[in-house]
Amino acid sequence: MMAIKNCLECGKLCIENPSKLCPECYAQEEIHEHAVGEFLRETGKATIEEIHAATGVKEKIIVRMLKSGRLFSDGMIGYPCEMCRKPIYEGRLCGSCGSGLAEQVRKVNENRAFEERNEHQRTGLRMYTNDEIKK
Ligand SMILES: [Zn+2]
Ligand SMILES: [Zn+2]
Incomplete structure (x- = not known):
């Protein structure tokens, strides 16, 4: 089935x-590539x-080539980190944003564990371990 698209x-x-390109733009893109x-x-x-x-x-076109995976074979391309826009060569975040994010996740998880403990103390509930449930 053939469909007509823009x-x-x-x-x-x-x-x-x-x-997703018309024949003219595709030819142009091949030249760009x-x-x-x-x-x-x-x-x-x-x-x-x-x-x-x-x-x-155009940067837009380079990004599109990059996302479609067509450029990786020929070399390394730096593209902006999704958080600080610093050029990176792999993943979605640069090293410092990546570890900053990991740190944030760790803190959120710690806070959550802390709040859960408080909640259990307040209500007198406690978590049962798997072993206790089996008995
Ligand atoms: Zn076109
Ligand atoms: Zn970054």
Whole structure:
């Protein structure tokens, strides 16, 4: 079944395909991909901003290529950490935001455990261990 969709890039109607782009934009994207690929082969490692500056390819397009996994084979691309926007090369957060987040989660869990203990003391309830339930 063929469906008609708007091209993701220019909005023109086209036959639905995995790239979600019309034939013209797809051809354009292949050129972009080639340029970015070449640049990465030369530099090995670059941020999206650097790629944009060097190739003129729109950052939006680079991000799309990155998300579709088409660029990883040719080199490392830095993209912004989702919290502080610092360039990172893997995952969704940079090291410091990642560990900061882990710390926050730990604190929340600690507080929750503390509140639960208080609750049990106040109501005189206590948690039964699995062994006690079995008896
Ligand atoms: Zn298009
Ligand atoms: Zn960060």
